[in-house]
Amino acid sequence: MPRILLAEDDDIMRITVQDRLGKHNWHVDSVQNGNEAADRLKKENYHLVISDIRMPGFDGWELLKFVRQYSPYTDIIMMTAFGSVDDAIESLKKGAADYILKPFNMDDLIIRVSRILEMQTIKARCSSLEESCRELHSDLIGDSKVMEQIDALIKQVAPSDSTVLILGESGTGKELVASSIHLHSKRADKPFVRINCAAIPEGLMESELFGHEKGAFTGAHVRKLGKFEMADGGTLLLDEIGELPLPLQAKLLRVLQESTYERVGGTGTISIDVRILCATSKDLEAAVEIGSFRQDLFYRLNVIPITLPALRDRKEDIPLLTNHFLHEFSIKRGMAMEISPEAMQCLIDYSYPGNIRELKNIIERASVLAPEHIIKSVDLPADLLASNGIEEKEESFTLSAAVAKTEKQLVLKALTQTQGKRAEAADLLGISRKNLWEKMKQYDISM
Numbered sequence: 001m002p003r004i005l006l007a008e009d010d011d012i013m014r015i016t017v018q019d020r021l022g023k024h025n026w027h028v029d030s031v032q033n034g035n036e037a038a039d040r041l042k043k044e045n046y047h048l049v050i051s052d053i054r055m056p057g058f059d060g061w062e063l064l065k066f067v068r069q070y071s072p073y074t075d076i077i078m079m080t081a082f083g084s085v086d087d088a089i090e091s092l093k094k095g096a097a098d099y100i101l102k103p104f105n106m107d108d109l110i111i112r113v114s115r116i117l118e119m120q121t122i123k124a125r126c127s128s129l130e131e132s133c134r135e136l137h138s139d140l141i142g143d144s145k146v147m148e149q150i151d152a153l154i155k156q157v158a159p160s161d162s163t164v165l166i167l168g169e170s171g172t173g174k175e176l177v178a179s180s181i182h183l184h185s186k187r188a189d190k191p192f193v194r195i196n197c198a199a200i201p202e203g204l205m206e207s208e209l210f211g212h213e214k215g216a217f218t219g220a221h222v223r224k225l226g227k228f229e230m231a232d233g234g235t236l237l238l239d240e241i242g243e244l245p246l247p248l249q250a251k252l253l254r255v256l257q258e259s260t261y262e263r264v265g266g267t268g269t270i271s272i273d274v275r276i277l278c279a280t281s282k283d284l285e286a287a288v289e290i291g292s293f294r295q296d297l298f299y300r301l302n303v304i305p306i307t308l309p310a311l312r313d314r315k316e317d318i319p320l321l322t323n324h325f326l327h328e329f330s331i332k333r334g335m336a337m338e339i340s341p342e343a344m345q346c347l348i349d350y351s352y353p354g355n356i357r358e359l360k361n362i363i364e365r366a367s368v369l370a371p372e373h374i375i376k377s378v379d380l381p382a383d384l385l386a387s388n389g390i391e392e393k394e395e396s397f398t399l400s401a402a403v404a405k406t407e408k409q410l411v412l413k414a415l416t417q418t419q420g421k422r423a424e425a426a427d428l429l430g431i432s433r434k435n436l437w438e439k440m441k442q443y444d445i446s447m
Contacts, residue, residue, distance in 0.1 A: 002117050003044070006030040007037040007051040007063060008079070013102075017050070020106050021113065034058030038066050042418075042428060046074050048097075048116060050109075053080040053087070061094070068095040075116050079104075140173065140180060141324050142317035146309050150177070157304050158184035163256070165241075165301050166279040168308030171357030174279040175239060177306060182235040187275055190234030195227045198240035205248055207264050216265025228261065228272050235275045241301065242282030242293060249294045256300050276301075311352040311359060318348050318359070325360050326375075329367040335416055337367050343377045350384050371409050372445070408443040411436070415445070 004026050008014035014030050021028045029046075031037045035058040037051065049067055053060035060078055067076050075097035080087060088099040098112050140151055157164060158181045166174045175194065182192045200208050207216075211226030227236060238244070244252065255261045256276060260269050278301050287293035311318070322339060330337040339347075343366075352358050362381060370379040377385065410429065418424040426436040439445075 001025065001027050002047045003027045004029070004113070005037060005040055005046045005049045007032075007034060007049065007055065007060070009033055009052060009055045013052075017106075017109070020110070024110065024114075026113075026117075034060065034063040034066075037063055038070075041067065041071050041074070042424065046071070047120060048113060049074055049076040050113075051076060051078060053078055053091075054082065064091065064094055064096055075120065077109075077112060077116070140176060141321050142314060143320060144314045144316045146314055147317060150306060150308065153306060154180050155184055157181065157306075159186060161275050163276045163278070163301055163303045165284075165303070165305045166277065166308065167284075167305060168279075168281065169310050169355055170281045171355030172308040172310060173356055174281075174308060175237065177308065178235075178237045178239075178277045178279060181277060182275075185235065185275065187234050191231050192235050192237070193227050193231035194237040194239060196239045198243040202245045205245065206251070209248070209252070210261050210263055212264035213266045216263070220265065223263075226263065228255065228274055229270065231274045232272045233274075235277060237277045237279065239279045240281070241278040242280040242284055242287055246292070246294070249297050253294065253297045253300060256297075311355045315348055319344060321356060321359055322347055322363060325363040326367065329364055335373050337370070337373055337375060339375045340377065343375050343380060346377050346380055346384065371412055404443075407439065408445070411439055411443065411445060 004021060006014060006018055006021070006028060008017065008030065009032050014032070018028050018030045029040060029044075031040060033055045034051070037049065038058065040046075041049075049063070051060045051063050060080070064076055064078065067074055076095070077098045077100060078087075078091040078096045079100050079102055081102035088101075091099045097116050100109060100112065140147060140154075154177060164178075164181060166177050168174050178194075179192065182188060195208060197205065207220075207224065207226065209226050209228060211224050211229055212220050214220060214223050238252075251261070255272075259273065260271050262269055284293055284298050284302070288295045288298050311321075322344065326337050326339060347359070347362070354361070362384065365381065366375045366379045370376070411425075414425040414428045415422070418428060422436055422440075423433055426433045429436065431439075
């Protein structure tokens, strides 16, 4: 639910606006002046602030400056009964999202608020998509000899249209290799479509791959394009190809040989131009021997195999990967995180049954739960430490030790939330700045 903070010194106006905004399923808090608004913003997150410009003491201009510095992702609408064109321009220059002149039509305010909240949603989605694209299209990380060879092979095969079979355990980065091949190919400006053959029920797989016509089966109310048609001109990644049912393996072989197919329930032949990449953690040669994978399809897919090593077989890359993930999560946490030499050695000594994906999850967990900006071995998962033969130190169960531990965590949380501003952190904790300094010294906090 969107959260809105209203700062207005006129009681009637404040109550009227709050009541009207509250009818639109928005959570609205109201305060009488800028000082109260600033206090609320220190303790809670708001999507939007609506503030009068002229208020006693901490006025709207000062509140606008505070919002831009302390909560830059919060938008603000400025209100005034003594406005001018210059005031409107000045407020927008200083970072306000909008400006409205009193008396205003309440429906007009609702429209402006709705527009700002919708734009925030769009920006959040765009940011999420950009982050996903950056993660998906990032370069392979590792300077070990085997990774240098794989990187060279990717650049060599990418310009061709040959089918590539990417092999490796789960979590080794097969999808990232496929993305890298596409980005270095002549099809880089065309679609890159992915489908996980293990994640789709057998009864729906044919429709997902080749699409279907309206009325082809119960529930087929409209024509649907398949992944092959969506990837026309570009690249199609068939992930976990070893899980593809045998009947569909025959149809896939035909598509690979003839570059044509029919939609489910359709009679027309569709021609496509798609570069096929396949990935699997399964031993396809063993699957061929037991009859669960077609031999002719295996030979057709295994034109250029790329085998990714398990992380335990390229341990020299673990520090580089760890620092990459640590940088990523430091940005999300808003704190420059580091890892101690002892913790790094623990990571290097671990066997990683989940490979790179498991390492990333370990770093994310440690970056969130570590009480300080340096991740120590004690901050790593207990099962990792146990597998390395390291026992967790027995914690003291005395009341004083428990209180000290909690107090240290609260001090660190307050300093993190206020971005190291000690005066604001002391206010948040309800103690004096001198008392905060003493506790930082006591707990060896250098932030």
